Amino acid sequence: MADTSTPTCKEALSAIGEQEDGAVNLAEAALWLAKWTEPDLKIDAYRRHLQTLVQAARAYVGTDPHTPGLTLEAARQILARRYGYGGADDPGETAQGANLARVIDHRRGGAHTLCILYAHVVGAFDIKPDILDFPARALVAVADAKERIIIDPFDGGRIVDARALRKLIKDTQGQKGELTPDGLIAMDRRAVLLTLQHDIKIHHLKLGAPEAALHIIEGALLIAPNDARLWRELGLLHARLDHVLDAIDALETFLRLPGNDAHRYTASQMVQQLRRRLDKNNF
Numbered sequence: 356m357a358d359t360s361t362p363t364c365k366e367a368l369s370a371i372g373e374q375e376d377g378a379v380n381l382a383e384a385a386l387w388l389a390k391w392t393e394p395d396l397k398i399d400a401y402r403r404h405l406q407t408l409v410q411a412a413r414a415y416v417g418t419d420p421h422t423p424g425l426t427l428e429a430a431r432q433i434l435a436r437r438y439g440y441g442g443a444d445d446p447g448e449t450a451q452g453a454n455l456a457r458v459i460d461h462r463r464g465g466a467h468t469l470c471i472l473y474a475h476v477v478g479a480f481d482i483k484p485d486i487l488d489f490p491a492r493a494l495v496a497v498a499d500a501k502e503r504i505i506i507d508p509f510d511g512g513r514i515v516d517a518r519a520l521r522k523l524i525k526d527t528q529g530q531k532g533e534l535t536p537d538g539l540i541a542m543d544r545r546a547v548l549l550t551l552q553h554d555i556k557i558h559h560l561k562l563g564a565p566e567a568a569l570h571i572i573e574g575a576l577l578i579a580p581n582d583a584r585l586w587r588e589l590g591l592l593h594a595r596l597d598h599v600l601d602a603i604d605a606l607e608t609f610l611r612l613p614g615n616d617a618h619r620y621t622a623s624q625m626v627q628q629l630r631r632r633l634d635k636n637n638f
Contacts, residue, residue, distance in 0.1 A: 364391050365577060368574060368577035371384050372579060376543050377544070379545065379548075379578075381475065382405050382455065382474075383402075384578060385455035385471050386398045386455055388454075388455075388578070391571075391577075392454060392571065401456050405475060408433055408438070408472070409475070412479065413429075413479070413480075416480070421480040421481070421482060422499070423497040423499055423504050426476075426477050426482050427473075427477060427495075427512070430473045430476040430512060431473075431513075433476065434472055434473060438462060440469060440472060441462070441463060441509070442464070442465070442469065442492075442509035443461075443463040448463070450555045450559070451463075452468060452554070453467070453550075453551040453558075454551075455471060465509075466492035466493040466509040467486070467550045469508035470495050471486075473495045474486055474495055482497055483497070484496065485497070485498075485542075486542045488540055488542045489523070490524055490527065491523035491526065492507075492509055493508075493542070493547075494508070494515065495508055496541070505539075507519075507523075520534050548575075548578055549585075552572070552575040556571040556572060556575075556588075565592055565595060565596055566596065572585060572589045576589065581612060583613065586606070587615060587618055590603075590604075590625070594625065599629050599632055599636075603626055603633070606625060606626050606629075610622055610626070
């Protein structure tokens with residue numbers, strides 16, 4: 356008989372960590388990350404809301420051809436106009452805006468979380484949306500053989516052309532900001548999810564809550580177990596909290612993984628210092 360038991364949050368996130376990047380369901384993964392932050396969160400209601408959004412968009416499109424322009428318009432009409440989703444400008448809402456469940460509750464969120472919602476609706480039409488790592492804020496793009504359309508979920512899903520993109524850059528980077536091809540690169544799915552966790556982690560650190568930040572990094576590592584940068588962050592935070600053995604374990608994991616060469620020497624030195632501290636305490 357098949358096992359139909361509900362996975363724990365850790366199990367669900369670990370299963371995501373084993374998936375190929377392209378197979379990751381962004382909205383589902385973001386809900387599990389929200390539950391990692393709030394263990395008592397019931398995510399089934401949020402799944403039903405996501406399905407309601409898709410059904411409403413399909414009803415809007417009807418039997419018309421599923422062109423990129425029409426599917427984006429359907430997403431905008433449902434998310435922005437019918438349900439009132441939009442960007443949260445208050446820096447104090449950073450953690451809430453990176454939590455998909457709270458965004459659904461309040462209809463306000465950060466750019467990456469809103470992009471996940473738009474991508475979820477558009478993706479239901481068998482169209483592959485991209486979430487762009489634009490310098491000003493994350494955007495969503497869809498393309499076919501004839502056109503590529505970019506929208507700004509943070510600003511009500513409006514279409515942004517090259518002129519609007521330049522204005523966005525200058526508004527955030529000043530008059531020296533320039534639009535370059537590197538600013539319109541599609542993000543990996545895990546990168547989108549890790550950005551959410553990064554924003555929540557920074558929020559906790561600013562509030563002086565390193566234990567909460569540590570928990571967020573641990574959740575991020577479940578979906579990206581080979582991310583060397585995260586293991587280094589985990590090790591540094593464990594060391595800050597005087598979790599010596601955990602810090603050594605995390606930093607040694609970091610050293611075994613490829614990449615981040617610029618930090619390898621300092622991490623190795625820190626491991627030696629931590630081991631000396633451990634030996635002294637055990638003496």
